[in-house]
Amino acid sequence: MITSVLVANRGEIARRIFRTARSLGLSTVAVYSSADARMPFVDEADAAVHLPGNTPGETYLRSDLIIDAARRTGADAVHPGYGFLSENAAFAQAVLDAGLTWVGPPVDAISSMGSKIEAKKLMAAAGVPVLAELTPAEVSADDLPVLVKASAGGGGRGMRVVSRLEDLAAEIDAASAEALSAFGDGTVFCERYLASGRHIEVQVMADRHGTIWAVGERECSIQRRHQKVVEEAPSPLVERIPAMRPRLFDAARKAAAAIGYVGAGTVEFLADEDGNFYFLEMNTRLQVEHPVTEETTGLDLVELQFAVAAGEHLPPEPPPTVGHAIEVRLYAEDPLHDWQPQTGTLQRFALEREVRVDSGVEDGSEVSPYYDAMLAKVIAYGPDRTAVARRLAGVLQRATIHGVGTNRDLLAWVLRHPAFLAGDTDTAFFDRHGVAPGPDxxxxxxxxxxxxxxxxxxxxxxxxxxxxxxxxxxxxxxxxxxxxxxxxxxxxxxxxxxxxxxxxxxxxxxxxxxxxxxxxxxxxxxxxxxxxxxxxxxxxxxxxxxxxxxVERFVDPAAQVAAGSLVAPMPGTVIRVGVAVGEVVKQGQPLLWLEAMKMEHTIAAPADGVVSELTVEAGQQVEVGAVLAVVGEET
The missing domain is CATH 3.30.700.30 (Glycoprotein, Type 4 Pilin)
Known part of the structure; x- marks a missing residue:
């Protein structure tokens, strides 16, 4: 019997799990990094344990510290949320070995889906449609374009689209390096790339007694950098092709049954406009976009996770899907400048509460460079998709968000775009339509x-x-x-x-x-x-x-930098340096790579010239505005 749950996560998802735990009469425990010490989720828990340090590697990825925190606070269960250790089979096993209840799927199921390469083989054997895997050595010009993908992770990390055969080797090396940094495993593979596919996923819920639900589908096709921005349920594509839904649900249930799945999970597919679909991956955890399924079914998926973890039976069938829900991810980023993350103090954060807001921040919260750039999820529900989209756009437009730049205007623009309202929402949406212009x-x-x-x-x-x-x-x-x-x-x-x-x-x-x-x-x-x-x-x-x-009338000379200086556009970590002092470079040539908020950013030469100064090295943490290098004239 669960009485106290430690949430091995932070921000919005920690607050979301606490909310359900309190409604069930459970006590709650938070763990927090130094950077998160003043975030709302820490104060909302009944008890909180500090994990010294800032980076995920020092804090939220330390399974030993998290299990020790559970012991010290008397927690008898651990909920991993999403991201961090949520799909780490070794962590799940360590939780069980410590005598705690793991609010998640079986360890073997997590392991089965941990490698995308092995997962696709399992799914093919179970009769689930898959895209053929290509080893890098066998990719030919006829296979292009291909998608290079990390085997061990997701979220757009370690992923590259390759359209020219001569670029393949370099992109594989870059994807592998990024995957190694993000997931500790540099294994990558290739598959055929559908430039204008639809990202469709099915929410599954299974108990220990053999009942497997397919709880409706979601469409998450509008993405930037292979990461979702807008999610909705049900899918406009599946609504247009009614015969597609039974096939999708059958494939999702087969996928779950093939690995003996228990708990909440999501089976993701890539579909074309004719309703053909192919297995992408299975997320063995709660998804970021789970609220749209909750809004259209009336379920509390977190409550069901607790029930299944306690050994309870699911009813034979899930409730039907009614109405339409749309969720947008409010990110601290600048879409007009290559989705550059934004950091700083969120001075004011207020949205109308006529919609659901799952947020990790409030007035005065500090947006740090150490974690994902998502500030909140904003979700609207109603009987009609078009009315829901327009209402959500209006709420975003009227929101008061001061101190940190966000993608708020982009989201409102998408929701009002004729292509979106028509249901034309494939993964190439931003490639085809661009992004919202700034104010004139x-x-x-x-x-x-x-x-x-x-x-x-x-x-x-x-x-x-x-x-x-x-x-x-x-x-x-x-x-x-x-x-x-x-x-x-x-x-x-x-x-x-x-x-x-x-x-x-x-x-x-x-x-x-x-x-x-x-x-x-x-x-x-x-x-x-x-x-x-x-x-x-x-x-x-x-x-x-x-x-x-x-603009100040009198400028401090100490704040000025030399001509040709390349400055850090955000706080972050230098992960690679591609040049040396004295090297001749061309305009646009990548010189350094920064990592911030789970994204990799390229710092390129502003003009032809020679690198006259290089002030950083790989592994170094830099603040916004720090001079990284200076490119001078060749003479």
Missing amino acids: DAVVRLSALAAALADAAGRQARTPVRVPSGWRNLVSQPQRKSYRYGDVVVEVEYRLTRDGLTVAGDTALISLDCGHVVLEVDGVRRSFDVAAYDGLTCVDSSLGSVALRP
């Missing part, structure tokens, strides 16, 4: 004007003598204030007159206080909410959200 120049300028006016009003309110800066007895020059938006500097003007603050041109100031500005342009009135933080001003309006950085 007019919106940025109007937001900057609102920010400057709110700043001026705030300074007036704080000034003991009511003669504000810039006041003149006669008409003189306007006040000017500059903001940086990305790489662009925006300068705006306003005047201080006997009647107060005014603006010129076709823009009229209607009302103003420190945090709220109403402007009218060409007869259209709009409201702007302005929030100022140290070095950052955030402006929210119906035109969108704009994050501005005030």
Whole structure:
């Protein structure tokens, strides 16, 4: 009998499991790294144990420390969540050896699916459709394009698409190196690449008594870097091809039965537009996107995990799927700059609660470079797919998210895109349609004007003598204030007159206080909410959200870097250095590779030249803005 559960995870999924555990009357235990000491999940647990260090290797991947924490706190069960050790058979066995209940599948089932190469052989033998595996040596021009995949992991790590035979060897080496770093196993294989396939998966739930449920399917085709961004249930493709669902469910049940599966798991398939599908992998754990299945079935999958772990029987059949649910993953990243992760303090985080928000953060949370960039999952449910998509887009657009850049605008754009609303959602969505553009120049300028006016009003309110800066007895020059938006500097003007603050041109100031500005342009009135933080001003309006950085009038010379300097765009770890001092390089040539938030990022030469300085080495941790190398002219 389970009375206390330790969740061997962090963030959003830890909070999600705690929520169900509390409803079942179980006490909860958290483990946390130094970087996570002030995160919400730590305070929400009944007890918490510190794992010294920051990186996953020092903390959440240390099975010995986690089991010791369970012993010290009196926990009698361990739930792994997803990621980290959730699909590690050795960890599952260690939990059982310690006399604890493992809230997960049998150790042998985890081992069977741990190698994608061996898993595909098992599935083929069980009658599940698979794509033929290709060894790197046998790939020919007729096989192209191919996908190089890590055998031991997922999440887009160790994965490369190869379209030219001459690139194959180099991409295999790169994928193998990334897989070795991420999973401790550099084994890779190749398979035929379906450039515009559909990613369809089936949620399974099985008990110890032979009952196997296929609990509806999900579609997760909209991806970036082979990682999911938007997930929904049911699948638009399967809805269009009704005969596909029984075949999918039958294949998923066969897959689970072939390995004696028990608990919650997901069988993933790659499908084409005609309804043909092929086994990709089986995730022997709870999936990130499990909420859409919960919303459309009324099930609590975590509660079922606890029940199955305790030996309870499942009913003969699962409940039917009703309505439609869509989940979006809110990431701290910049889609317009190669999905670059964003770090820093999340000053404000507020979404309307008319939808489900599974979040790992709150106001004041620190987004660190050590873990996945996902801040929250936002899920909407209703009877109609189009209405659900539009409602979810509106909630995202009205969200207040300050301090860290996110993919919020991209998600709202996807949900309103005609192709998405038509159900045309294959894995090449972003390749075909691009990504959401940022706000246009007019919106940025109007937001900057609102920010400057709110700043001026705030300074007036704080000034003991009511003669504000810039006041003149006669008409003189306007006040000017500059903001940086990305790489662009925006300068705006306003005047201080006997009647107060005014603006010129076709823009009229209607009302103003420190945090709220109403402007009218060409007869259209709009409201702007302005929030100022140290070095950052955030402006929210119906035109969108704009994050501005005030430009200081006097720049600290120590903050300047030499021309040709390559600086770290984010905190991270240097995993490879591809050049040496004195080496001649070409514009765009990769020079260094950084790893941050479970993603690999290439730092390339900004121009032709020679490497005159190299300030880092492999394995070194760097902060954002740190100079990594300098590329000077060849002369």
